[in-house]
Amino acid sequence: MTDTTVMLGRSIKHVTRSVDTIITVTITPIAMLLLFRYVFGGAIQAGTDNYTNYLMPGVLLIAIASGVSYTGFRLFSDMQSGIFERFHSMPITRSSVLWGHVLTSLVSNAISAAVIVLVGLGIGFRSSAGPLAWLAVIGILAVFTLALTWVAVIAGLNASTPDGAAAFSYPLVFLPFVSSAFVPTETMPGPVRAFAENQPVTSIVNTIRALLEQQPVGNDIWVALAWCAGVLVVAYGFAMLVYKRKIA
Amino acid sequence: MENAIEVKGLLKSYGKLEVLKGVDFSVGRGSIFALLGSNGAGKTTVVRILSTLLKPDGGTATVNGFEVQAEPAKVRGSISLTGQFAAVDEVLTGRENLILVGKLRRVGHPGQVADDLLTRFGLTDAGGRRVGTYSGGMRRRLDIAMSLIGNPPVIFLDEPTTGLDPEARLEVWKEIQELAGGGTTVLLTTQYLEEAEKLADRIAILHQGTIIVSGTLAELRAMLPPAQVEYVERQPTLEEIFLAIIGNGAQR
Ligand SMILES: Nc1ncnc2c1ncn2[C@@H]1O[C@H](COP(=O)(O)OP(=O)(O)OP(=O)(O)O)[C@@H](O)[C@H]1O
Ligand SMILES: [Mg+2]
Numbered sequence: 001m002t003d004t005t006v007m008l009g010r011s012i013k014h015v016t017r018s019v020d021t022i023i024t025v026t027i028t029p030i031a032m033l034l035l036f037r038y039v040f041g042g043a044i045q046a047g048t049d050n051y052t053n054y055l056m057p058g059v060l061l062i063a064i065a066s067g068v069s070y071t072g073f074r075l076f077s078d079m080q081s082g083i084f085e086r087f088h089s090m091p092i093t094r095s096s097v098l099w100g101h102v103l104t105s106l107v108s109n110a111i112s113a114a115v116i117v118l119v120g121l122g123i124g125f126r127s128s129a130g131p132l133a134w135l136a137v138i139g140i141l142a143v144f145t146l147a148l149t150w151v152a153v154i155a156g157l158n159a160s161t162p163d164g165a166a167a168f169s170y171p172l173v174f175l176p177f178v179s180s181a182f183v184p185t186e187t188m189p190g191p192v193r194a195f196a197e198n199q200p201v202t203s204i205v206n207t208i209r210a211l212l213e214q215q216p217v218g219n220d221i222w223v224a225l226a227w228c229a230g231v232l233v234v235a236y237g238f239a240m241l242v243y244k245r246k247i248a
Numbered sequence: 249m250e251n252a253i254e255v256k257g258l259l260k261s262y263g264k265l266e267v268l269k270g271v272d273f274s275v276g277r278g279s280i281f282a283l284l285g286s287n288g289a290g291k292t293t294v295v296r297i298l299s300t301l302l303k304p305d306g307g308t309a310t311v312n313g314f315e316v317q318a319e320p321a322k323v324r325g326s327i328s329l330t331g332q333f334a335a336v337d338e339v340l341t342g343r344e345n346l347i348l349v350g351k352l353r354r355v356g357h358p359g360q361v362a363d364d365l366l367t368r369f370g371l372t373d374a375g376g377r378r379v380g381t382y383s384g385g386m387r388r389r390l391d392i393a394m395s396l397i398g399n400p401p402v403i404f405l406d407e408p409t410t411g412l413d414p415e416a417r418l419e420v421w422k423e424i425q426e427l428a429g430g431g432t433t434v435l436l437t438t439q440y441l442e443e444a445e446k447l448a449d450r451i452a453i454l455h456q457g458t459i460i461v462s463g464t465l466a467e468l469r470a471m472l473p474p475a476q477v478e479y480v481e482r483q484p485t486l487e488e489i490f491l492a493i494i495g496n497g498a499q500r
Contacts, residue, residue, distance in 0.1 A: 006351045014339050017378075082335035086394070089299040091325040092352050247301070 003092040007100025008107075014074055015108045021070050026112045029063035030119050036182060037123055044183055052124040056117070057208035058181025061201060062173055063116055064109050064145050068152040069169035071105040075156030076165035079246075088247050098153055098243060105149040106142060113141060127212040137211050140221075143228040144204060148172065150235035157242045175201045200227035252277045252312055252402055252433035253298065259306035260293055267293050269457030270307065275450070277401075280424065280434045282448035284441065284490060289454045291437040292332050295406045298435070299329040312402055328398070332406040332437075334391040338380040342371050342390050345379060346397065353398035365393040370419065384411045392420060396427070403427060405436040409443060421447060441486040451486070453493060461493055468493075 015022065033055060036044075041051045048054045075098070078084045087097050117125070129137070151168060159165035178192065179185070179201035185193050196202055203223040210217045253275035260268040267290040275281040285291050296302040298309055300320040309316045312326035337345050343362050350358030366375040369389040379387060388411055395403060405424070409417045424447055428434050438444055444451050445465060452462035461468060468489050484492075 002354075003352060006348065010337065010340065010348055013344070017339050081338065082331055082333050083337050084335075085296075085301055085331055086329065086335035087352075089301055089324060089327065089329040090349075090352055091321065 003096035004099045004103065007096045008103045011074065011100045011104035012107060015070075015104060022108070022112070025063065025067045025070070025108070026115050028066060029059045029112075029116050032062060033059045033116065033120060034123070040182075045187075046182075046184060050124065050126065052120060053126065053212065054209065055182065056120055056125055056212070057205040058176040058179070058201070059120075060113050060116060060141060060208075061144065061176050061181065061204065063112050064141065065148060065169055065172035065175070067109045067112055068105055068145065068148040068172075069155075069166040070108075071101050071149050072152040072156035072159065072165040072168065073162055074104075075101050075153060076159045076162055079157070094247065095240075095243075098239070101156075102146070102149050102153065105152070106145055109145045110142075128214055129212050130214075133211045133214065136221075137208050140204060140207060140224060140228070143225065143232065147228045147232035147235060150232060150239050153239040154235060154242055157239065157246055175199060176205070179205060181205045200224065200231070203227065250277075250313060251275060251310075252279075253281070253435060254310040255294070255298075255307070256309075257307035258294070258297065258304050258309060260290070260297065260302070260304050266457055268304070268307075271454065271457070271459055273452050273459050273462055275433055275435055277433055278428055278431045279449040280428045280436065280447050282444035282451045283435065283437045283454055284444055284451060285437070285454035286494065290457065291454055292406055294454070295329070295331075295404050295435070295437060298323075299327055299404055300324055301329075326400060327402045327404060328395040328400040330392050330395040330403070330405045330408055332410075334384075334387040336379050336387055336391055336394065339378065341376050341378055342366065342382070342386075343375040345390060346394060349394045349397045355398055361397060365396065368423070369393045370416075385413055385416050388412055389416060389420070392423070396423070399432070401431070402433045402435070405434065407437055407439060409438070409440065417443075441490055445486040453490065455494055 036055050037052050044051065046054050078097075084097065088094060155168040156165045176182070179196050179199060181201060185196045185202065188196055203220045204227070206220040207217050207224045210220065251274040255271055255273050258268050258271040271290075271294060273281075283291050283294060293302065297304050298311055298316060300316055300323050303317065311323045314322040314326065316323050337348065340348065343366060346362035346365055347358045350361050355361055363375070366372045369392070371386060371390060371393070374382060374386060379390065382390065388408075392405070392408055395405075408424070409420050412420060421443070424434055424436070436447070448465070450462060450464055451468060452459045461471065465486065468486070469484060471489070471493070
């Protein structure tokens with residue numbers, strides 16, 4: 001545990017000392033928020049009187065999906081620099097080398113999500129949700145972040161170039177666009193709609209939206225949690241397998 | 249007394265490339281052992297196996313009484329590695345790098361340990377700067393300093409002085425001698441034969457997958473025909489011994 005804490009402290013310094021990555025991680029989703037709110041929003045019939053509320057969950061997922069790519073990148077840099085081997089020749093819990101990066105991802109994504117929510121409040125995002133509902137929202141976002149972060153670990157461990165370590169996140173960033181994040185799925189043609197309604201982002205977005213609007217979450221929350229937990233377990237298992245092969 | 253490092257019949261191949269074909273040597277406690285060999289001879293491979301970073305294909309290696317494959321965690325508790333290429337965190341400052349290792353090794357007062365090492369390695373002025381701005385030699389000195397934290401009984405140094413200026417090299421030599429004087433066992437690899445000559449109690453030459461000779465400098469000297477008729481009689485340098493032996497080995 002202590003080793004992980006030390007590794008977390010180190011990795012957090014990497015985040016706070018590369019201000020450019022913090023800006024990239026928050027600026028793009030914020031730009032998207034503004035774009036949909038002020039440019040496309042007027043033309044979109046989402047059947048809601050507050051489109052900013054409607055947008056919020058999807059924008060947060062986009063921020064996380066792009067944010068985790070830096071975990072892949074930082075892990076890759078560690079392996080390149082030889083510090084990875086130094087850590088592995090030391091009397092420490094070896095997996096703390098990975099957990100430090102994973103926990104850093106949770107912390108940095110929480111910060112960027114908070115910034116995005118603040119900007120959202122500035123342009124009309126409102127929620128009447130109570131503390132429990134907010135806690136549930138934070139919990140779902142945390143599990144989602146953890147799941148994608150372990151995918152990022154796999155990418156970082158296997159990559160042969162820094163770009164390769166981050167590229168896995170491009171399709172993930174795209175997923176919210178083919179979901180209920182920005183427009184109701186009912187407006188999509190058959191096959192696209194089938195995909196949109198059965199991919200994880202839709203159930204996650206619907207759950208968060210329902211929690212924030214104090215609506216019943218129905219089945220969506222279980223589908224959302226099952227997706228996140230499933231990806232988390234599979235990605236974690238696979239990442240550990242790759243990791244053990246890498247370190248002899 | 250039991251040896252600090254004991255290597256028997258070590259085998260390692262990368263695919264079809266057989267790098268180690270039965271390497272044997274042992275290193276006594278508190279001594280300095282130099283492993284010599286041409287580029288690609290397999291020195292780094294030996295060091296990585298001994299520091300539990302790489303699994304051998306066969307043979308046994310014992311460090312501080314622990315077998316590297318059976319008890320890797322205990323081996324890691326006994327060693328410290330300075331790899332061939334500096335393993336430092338470029339984003340952190342020099343001082344933060346030292347504190348990081350100090351915390352991971354659970355030393356008391358890591359900040360004080362860090363300041364002490366910065367002074368010993370002439371890095372006090374640079375201690376607060378990011379390592380990304382360091383010169384190659386400064387990085388190397390920091391790298392070695394990081395390996396001294398926690399006083400492990402066995403230290404591996406893979407080409408420790410490559411890229412250092414003469415003054416820094418002398419400084420590192422002094423540190424290595426002090427370590428051995430204090431009872432630490434040092435295994436170093438080097439391309440500078442003068443370094444092995446100056447520091448090592450025993451020297452081994454790794455060539456084409458095996459240790460072709462090992463012994464003290466005097467023993468290695470005795471292997472060469474002594475009669476070199478010159479105006480001034482002199483001892484053959486280790487460099488001459490090395491080249492002569494490698495030459496012989498290649499013709500076998
Ligand atoms: N991961 C690897 N995959 C394939 N071949 C490797 C790998 N690591 C080392 N080798 C090969 O094994 C041989 C020995 O390498 P090693 O790094 O141990 O040599 P060395 O004696 O340390 O050389 P140098 O003096 O150049 O550092 C070389 O031919 C090298 O190309
Ligand atoms: Mg080498």
